[in-house]
Amino acid sequence: MNLLGVYIGLHDSNVALSVDGRVRYAKSERLTGIKHHRSALSFVREMCERWGVTRLDGIAFSDGDRNGLGACKLGELWKKVSPVAELGSAPTYCVDHHYAHILSTWPVADTAELELGFAIDGRGDNEARKTVIARPGARNPELVHHNATRSFGRLLERIGELMKLSATPGNESDLAGKVMGAQAYGEVDQDFVRSVDVEALGERLYDFTDKVPWRGRVPIETPDFFQFDNPSFRDWLSTVHALLAAHTQAHFARFARPDMAIAYAGGCAQNVVINQELFLRYPRLVVPPHGYDGGLSLGCLELLRIQLGLPRFSTEGFPYWQEDDCEDAPTESTIAQAVELLAQGKIVGWFQGRGEVGPRALGNRSIFMDPRQHDGKDRLNFRVKHRETWRPYGATVLLERTPEWFDLAEESRYMLRSVPTRPERQREIPAIVHQDGTCRVQTVGRDAPTSARRLVERFQQHTGLPMLLNTSLNAGGSPIFATRAQCRDFFAAVDMDALFMGNEVLVRQG
Incomplete structure (x- = not known):
């Protein structure tokens, strides 16, 4: 069929x-x-x-x-x-x-086993920003809640515009992700948080920029307020983000119990900081x-x-389903060559197998680097990614060794949560530890359908470290690359040290 x-x-x-x-x-x-x-x-x-x-x-x-x-x-x-x-x-x-x-x-997740589904994003049908559905996997699910209040993703996008962050036309939604990284650099004003009714926050979201005073002045009326170098702005942003997290928690708590099987999706489900809080409260969340x-x-x-009334679809190979296959799988010799370069501190592009479904690189369309380098994040930003200095990089980590480095006892296959790095380990992997001590972690188990597992295994054998810094193989303003030609053009345009496409290897000389 x-x-x-x-x-x-x-x-x-x-x-x-x-x-x-x-x-x-x-x-x-x-x-x-x-x-x-x-x-x-x-x-x-x-x-x-x-x-x-x-x-x-x-x-x-x-x-x-x-x-x-x-x-x-x-x-x-x-x-x-x-x-x-x-x-x-x-x-x-x-x-x-x-x-x-x-x-x-x-x-x-098996949708038949889900008790509730939450969707939160910029705008759904009929102006919905928040929707809750009971028994979403049933033939006759129940619409429990429909809400047209403002979206916190749109608020973060608005803040990005006020910060004058760059986004190519039509890609303004990317601003929310850029702002999300900056929220870790300020101090949350708990008195301000306590003064806000988080359950009623939806209607007032945009007031934080345009109406609600912050330390005596309305932000939009304060000259040069929306600057990352402004300490007051950083505190304001951290406080506003904490309110968004509390508002989301209150929304979930209104309908869900911690023991329920819950699905969560929509654009706002890409916020790894808020996701982490939800995962901790709802262990069966997907x-x-x-x-x-x-x-x-x-x-x-x-x-x-x-x-x-059909059986469940096969999930074989998920999430590597994108229609942009790289034909030949990397041999052990190719992986060994990549590991040698990574151990030397080189920046390595990795284009293998099918691309990932979703906006994050999960090992098949990635740029990898040794996270032990103190200047690694700055070098990657300056030479290759050219993005805002406050934005963090994630890590691909062997599942079985994740608890030694991070406060994470279960799988995190899709880099959807920001987890605390163990304090005693933070100095060892500075390139991936964010300002607040967290890291976006992708765990790869022995059954992970990606060559990144083999790459990290070999890197561990060579260095003792069970992880690599991982960021997406793309240029600013472009999607993750889907063809070898795109990768070659990118390699020629930036200062990346090596590019592996199947078993084809390009190494920059000098």
């Missing part, structure tokens, strides 16, 4: 296909090289042709009528609709934006690596599976 999930939307267009339970996925930005690319139905048809699909047995889309395909009304989570002419005559379903977000968690709009086609696929 051939099932198709489609999201065109306003940005991050993607399509997913299931052929008898095996899933393929493509995101148009990887094929065009344009970050957050918005495609058209021609992209969907192109992918179906590339995948050799001539017959579809079911189609589901989430559109919110952004492209004229249709939308669910307030209170509708899904509905059967007339076929979309450009996609053929197969039975067709329209899926609510936030419901598709929640259903997209199926590669990391968050997918593709929780933003780039995963909506997967949620649409799951709606089809549920309504048609």
Whole structure:
């Protein structure tokens, strides 16, 4: 049976296909090289042709009528609709934006076992910013909560604009992630936090920049306030972010118990600081690596599976499903060569296998570096990444040795939480320890379907260190690279020491 999930939307267009339970996925930005690319139905048809699909047995889309395909009304989570002419005559379903977000968690959880699903993002269908759904994996789920108050992601984006941070046109949503890294550099004003009703915060979110005084003056009216070098701004940002975390916790606590099986998705589910607090309170919480709009086609696929009463899809190879394969796997000789360079302090690009689903590099489209170098973060910023100095880098760590270095006793496969580094270890790995002593950790177990596991194992054998600094293989303002040609152009343009593409190796001389 051939099932198709489609999201065109306003940005991050993607399509997913299931052929008898095996899933393929493509995101148009990887094929065009344009970050957050918005495609058209021609992209969907192109992918179906590339995948050799001539017959579809079911189609589901989430559109919110952004492209004229249709939308669910307030209170509708899904509905059967007339076929979309450009996609053929197969039975067709329209899926609510936030419901598709929640259903997209199926590669990391059995949706039939979920008791609640939370979605929080900039704007879903019917102006929703927050949605809560009970029994999301059932054929008749229950809409528990729909809220149109303001999004904390949009607030962080607004702060980024006031800081005059750079973002290519159409990529303004990236500003929230840039601001998130800066919040670790200030001190939280607990008296200010106690003065705010966090449960009622949603309607007042934007007031923090434009109306609410901070130390006697409204921020927007204070000259040069929104500057990272301003200590008062850093304290304000840390305090506002603490309020956003408390507001999110209060929202979850209103509907969920700590023992419940919960899914959380939407753009705001990319905030690793708030995620960490949620994971600690809700041990059965699941968050997918593709929780933003780039995963909506997967949620649409799951709606089809549920309504048609089919078995669970295969998750083999997840999250390395992006349609941009690098054909040859690295040999042991190739890995040994990379390890030798890494141990010398070199910056190494790693383009292997299929690309990751989601915005984070998880070992197949990565830049790696030895995290023991005290100037490592600055060198990487200056020579290759050219990004804001306050933004941290993550780490790929062998699962079995993670507790020795971080306050983390379970898996963190998708780099979705910011965890404390053990104090006695922080000086040993300065390039990945953030200002607040935390690190975004990706654990790789022995069954991880990525060559990064073998690379870190060999690096450990060579140096004794069970981890590498990991950041995405891309240039500022571009998506993660999908082709060898893109990687070669990048290597020629920046001062990266080596690039490994399968077993093809480029090493900078001199």
